[in-house]
Amino acid sequence: MSTAIVEPALPEPEGNYLENGYSLRSWLTTTDHKRIAILYAVTITAFFFMGGTAATLMRLELISPTPLIMGAETYNKLFTAHGVIMVWFFLIPSIPATLGNFLIPMMVGAKDVALPRVNLLSWYIFVLGGMFVIVTLIAGGIDTGWTFYVPLSTRYSDTQVVYGVVGIFIAGFSSILTGLNFIVTVHRLRAPGLTWFKLPLFVWAIYATSIILVLATPVLAMTLVLLAMQRVFGLGIFDALLGGDPILFQHMFWFYSHPAVYIMVLPAMGVASEVISCFARKPVFGYRTMAYAIAAIAAFGFMVWGHHLFVAGQSLYASLVFSFLSYVVAIPSAIKVFNWTATLYKGSITFEAPMLYALGFVGLFLIGGLTGLYLASLALDANLSDTYFVVAHFHYIMVGGSVMAYFAGIHFWWPKITGRMYPESWSRLAAIVIFIGFNLTFFPQFILGLEGMPRRYFEYAPQFQFLNILSSAGASILAAGYALPVLYLTWSIRHGPHVGRNPWGAKGLEWQTRSPPPVENFDVPLRIPERPYDYDPEAEEAKRK
Amino acid sequence: MSYPLVSLPVAATPYAEKVEGLFWAVTGVCTLVTLGIAVAMTYFCFRYRSGAEVDRTLPDLAAGKSRSRRIEATWIAVPFAFFLIFFAWGAKLYYVYDDPPDNALQIFVTAKQWMWKVEHADGRREINELHVPVDQPVKLVMTSQDVIHDFYVPAFREKRDILPGRYTVLWFEPTLAGVYPLRCDEFCGTGHSMMTGRVYVMSREAYSRWLASGSQAPSLARLGFDRFRELGCSGCHGPSSRIHAPSLAGVYGQMVPLSDGSFVRFDDGYIRDSILQPARQIAAGYSNDMPPFAGRVSEQDLLELTAYIRSLANTSPDVPQGNHLQ
Numbered sequence: 001m002s003t004a005i006v007e008p009a010l011p012e013p014e015g016n017y018l019e020n021g022y023s024l025r026s027w028l029t030t031t032d033h034k035r036i037a038i039l040y041a042v043t044i045t046a047f048f049f050m051g052g053t054a055a056t057l058m059r060l061e062l063i064s065p066t067p068l069i070m071g072a073e074t075y076n077k078l079f080t081a082h083g084v085i086m087v088w089f090f091l092i093p094s095i096p097a098t099l100g101n102f103l104i105p106m107m108v109g110a111k112d113v114a115l116p117r118v119n120l121l122s123w124y125i126f127v128l129g130g131m132f133v134i135v136t137l138i139a140g141g142i143d144t145g146w147t148f149y150v151p152l153s154t155r156y157s158d159t160q161v162v163y164g165v166v167g168i169f170i171a172g173f174s175s176i177l178t179g180l181n182f183i184v185t186v187h188r189l190r191a192p193g194l195t196w197f198k199l200p201l202f203v204w205a206i207y208a209t210s211i212i213l214v215l216a217t218p219v220l221a222m223t224l225v226l227l228a229m230q231r232v233f234g235l236g237i238f239d240a241l242l243g244g245d246p247i248l249f250q251h252m253f254w255f256y257s258h259p260a261v262y263i264m265v266l267p268a269m270g271v272a273s274e275v276i277s278c279f280a281r282k283p284v285f286g287y288r289t290m291a292y293a294i295a296a297i298a299a300f301g302f303m304v305w306g307h308h309l310f311v312a313g314q315s316l317y318a319s320l321v322f323s324f325l326s327y328v329v330a331i332p333s334a335i336k337v338f339n340w341t342a343t344l345y346k347g348s349i350t351f352e353a354p355m356l357y358a359l360g361f362v363g364l365f366l367i368g369g370l371t372g373l374y375l376a377s378l379a380l381d382a383n384l385s386d387t388y389f390v391v392a393h394f395h396y397i398m399v400g401g402s403v404m405a406y407f408a409g410i411h412f413w414w415p416k417i418t419g420r421m422y423p424e425s426w427s428r429l430a431a432i433v434i435f436i437g438f439n440l441t442f443f444p445q446f447i448l449g450l451e452g453m454p455r456r457y458f459e460y461a462p463q464f465q466f467l468n469i470l471s472s473a474g475a476s477i478l479a480a481g482y483a484l485p486v487l488y489l490t491w492s493i494r495h496g497p498h499v500g501r502n503p504w505g506a507k508g509l510e511w512q513t514r515s516p517p518p519v520e521n522f523d524v525p526l527r528i529p530e531r532p533y534d535y536d537p538e539a540e541e542a543k544r545k
Numbered sequence: 546m547s548y549p550l551v552s553l554p555v556a557a558t559p560y561a562e563k564v565e566g567l568f569w570a571v572t573g574v575c576t577l578v579t580l581g582i583a584v585a586m587t588y589f590c591f592r593y594r595s596g597a598e599v600d601r602t603l604p605d606l607a608a609g610k611s612r613s614r615r616i617e618a619t620w621i622a623v624p625f626a627f628f629l630i631f632f633a634w635g636a637k638l639y640y641v642y643d644d645p646p647d648n649a650l651q652i653f654v655t656a657k658q659w660m661w662k663v664e665h666a667d668g669r670r671e672i673n674e675l676h677v678p679v680d681q682p683v684k685l686v687m688t689s690q691d692v693i694h695d696f697y698v699p700a701f702r703e704k705r706d707i708l709p710g711r712y713t714v715l716w717f718e719p720t721l722a723g724v725y726p727l728r729c730d731e732f733c734g735t736g737h738s739m740m741t742g743r744v745y746v747m748s749r750e751a752y753s754r755w756l757a758s759g760s761q762a763p764s765l766a767r768l769g770f771d772r773f774r775e776l777g778c779s780g781c782h783g784p785s786s787r788i789h790a791p792s793l794a795g796v797y798g799q800m801v802p803l804s805d806g807s808f809v810r811f812d813d814g815y816i817r818d819s820i821l822q823p824a825r826q827i828a829a830g831y832s833n834d835m836p837p838f839a840g841r842v843s844e845q846d847l848l849e850l851t852a853y854i855r856s857l858a859n860t861s862p863d864v865p866q867g868n869h870l871q
Binding site: 072073076143144145149151152155156157240241243246247280281285286289311312313316319320323324327328330331334335337338339341342344345346347348349350351359362363366367370371373374376377378379380381382383385386387447450451452454455456457458459460461463466467537538540541544 | 550551552553554563564567568571575578579582583585586589590593594595596599600601602603613616617620621624625628629631632634635636638639640642643658691692693695697699702703704705706708709710711713726728729730731732733734735736737738739822
């Protein structure tokens with residue numbers, strides 16, 4: 001079943017980007033987009049396991065309806081840390097800053113991003129923001145939830161809100177600079193002849209994401225500044241006791257944080273399109289529609305934030321409009337799922353690890369998307385809002401969707417990034433373990449929500465225990481699943497077999513160069529294809545006979 | 546752990562039953578879509594796996610293009626139609642529901658870290674419990690003394706955030722007697738998960754007995770009348786006052802004109818705002834003479850004052866105020 005073409009070790013005459021200096025200094029002062037991608041990958045992997053540890057401890061605690069290994073305050077700090085770290089220090093930079101950084105210049109046929117030094121600066125800013133968050137954790141953490149709702153976060157919490165907010169504020173500039181860099185790169189550095197509708201959907205997705213990053217992140221920055229000013233100086237913008245409005249905070253927070261969901265999921269959609277078309281040996285079904293759908297999601301994504309406020313005291317008429325628009329934004333997402341499925345039709349399909357992850361992504365994203373239809377409905381949301389149903393819904397989108405796709409992308413481009421292949425059976429096993437563990441963790445949470453268990457509950461009614469135990473059991477499988485890639489991918493860096501330029505037979509420009517690529521990406525003339533995803537399943541079949 | 550895997554809470558109000566109807570309709574459609582996609586993906590993955598001897602010829606580019614346009618148009622239009630139905634169905638339920646009936650029994654709820662305080666019109670108070678009669682619309686007027694909380698009764702399939710500095714309203718008409726869990730559904734700090742309570746929906750007789758068994762505290766409106774005099778409100782708003790201030794008799798629930806030409810509903814929220822920040826919305830024909838009471842009255846005072854002014858709804862300006870409370 002395997003089609004990975006593992007070629008015998010071919011010592012390439014020239015060096016590659018990995019051999020361009022081995023010292024720590026050579027890494028910390030690099031302006032090579034590929035090396036910066038790796039700096040990001042290492043950083044966010046560390047954050048992923050920090051956030052994951054918090055989640056593991058929470059799931060351990062929730063085995064029992066009464067306190068088991070910690071107190072309420074610790075639990076509240078854990079879910080806040082989990083949310084803050086996973087959202088801002090893993091998911092938002094995940095695909096854009098690692099795979100995006102590595103691939104965007106190559107996919108447009110450029111030597112680097114448009115602003116290479118700004119790219120490095122962006123990583124340093126990210127690390128600085130991350131250090132604030134680590135200091136926050138060491139100084140005792142925050143107990144407000146990652147949403148920082150006022151007045152809990154301003155008047156009533158005595159935890160390290162300001163440090164955390166400063167960290168997120170700083171990291172936001174990293175987002176903005178990265179987004180700006182990609183926008184300029186896609187506009188200015190495309191190879192001659194590489195028109196917009198010849199670009200891979202991954203580039204479309206990262207481009208749309210970058211626009212959201214640049215437009216939405218400043219609003220978050222303003223919101224956080226006002227929050228800190230209220231907490232430190234007593235500024236009353238959000239303070240009901242001073243004539244301010246706590247709902248205004250929620251509007252401003254979600255004006256960023258809902259588009260942020262699309263920051264997390266659009267790149268995942270881009271990865272899925274690359275991987276599914278490659279392993280089905282079929283052009284993506286409805287390429288143009290897929291590109292327009294990406295643009296539509298980015299645009300409409302800015303107009304739906306109010307669906308987080310249906311029960312918060314927002315006017316009924318505002319809620320009606322936001323409910324309607326939330327259904328509108330579901331349309332392009334639905335198109336994408338249908339088109340991925342149609343891409344499989346009459347393909348020549350193989351099931352290497354990237355494909356397993358990508359198919360898992362489609363299934364989990366589908367469930368996450370469909371359960372969003374419940375929450376977009378006013379009457380259903382008035383029951384389900386802030387319950388475990390919501391927790392399950394957004395984990396299906398962000399973990400089932402984004403993280404699965406991130407893993408699909410890492411496995412797909414790993415041979416390009418490292419020049420080596422990972423063990424095939426282990427990687428497939430990990431994909432399956434993660435899929436099972438994920439569903440066992442989060443599907444019971446839908447039912448918990450329907451049964452009326454609110455989110456952020458440290459103790460709960462005994463009737464909810466069975467499903468919580470199932471969920472915790474799933475989390476232990478999921479944790480094992482996430483540990484596997486770390487082990488075999490690390491192993492493969494030294495011991496994996498060398499691969500050639502294009503082990504998957506993929507059509508993107510990045511596969512025309514060596515693996516790992518030379519410092520300036522391409523040392524052969526580029527062949528710009530007539531159309532993107534120029535796969536031919538019949539030719540593929542004939543070749544294999 | 547002898548609990549069944551799935552046990553949805555009972556639907557204790559007609560509204561909750563309607564929400565259940567919508568829930569199962571959406572669930573039915575979503576299940577079909579999930580199965581459809583799962584079956585299609587599995588079938589394609591199996592049938593078109595590499596090496597399988599199947600026909601893989603695709604239509605030529607032009608024909609393929611128009612065919613795929615038709616296919617895509619279908620799977621844009623059909624989901625959109627369903628989405629419109631879901632939207633309209635959910636919006637209609639919620640919209641109709643948003644307006645409490647006039648005969649609703651009004652009860653005040655004050656939330657604070659981490660307890661519920663309930664005050665009935667007759668002055669009866671409860672902590673973390675709410676007793677209501679069956680088959681009677683009940684309207685909760687809610688405010689918070691500190692952070693944002695949320696009043697959530699799964700059996701009623703509804704919830705509403707409770708905010709500091711303003712009133713929010715939630716109403717329901719339970720038709721099924723029973724005891725239902727009440728939970729705080731907006732994270733409110735350390736004790737959030739312990740901020741629970743019970744709603745007792747009682748038969749009429751049981752409710753009357755419960756009412757009679759309570760302490761004979763003065764009614765909220767009566768307390769409000771006392772507050773009205775102590776705070777000096779009656780000096781201007783009383784019937785015998787010579788100061789030019791609007792009378793509060795017979796206006797509760799009406800639309801009243803404001804000096805800027807607009808109209809506002811004279812309800813609990815307006816009363817509250819007018820006590821705290823009178824300059825914001827001045828009644829037509831009056832000037833801004835009233836001092837703001839923000840910081841000088843407690844939530845409890847506001848509650849009692851509101852109850853008193855509400856009790857004037859059916860009085861005329863000539864009747865000595867407070868007499869109707871005896």
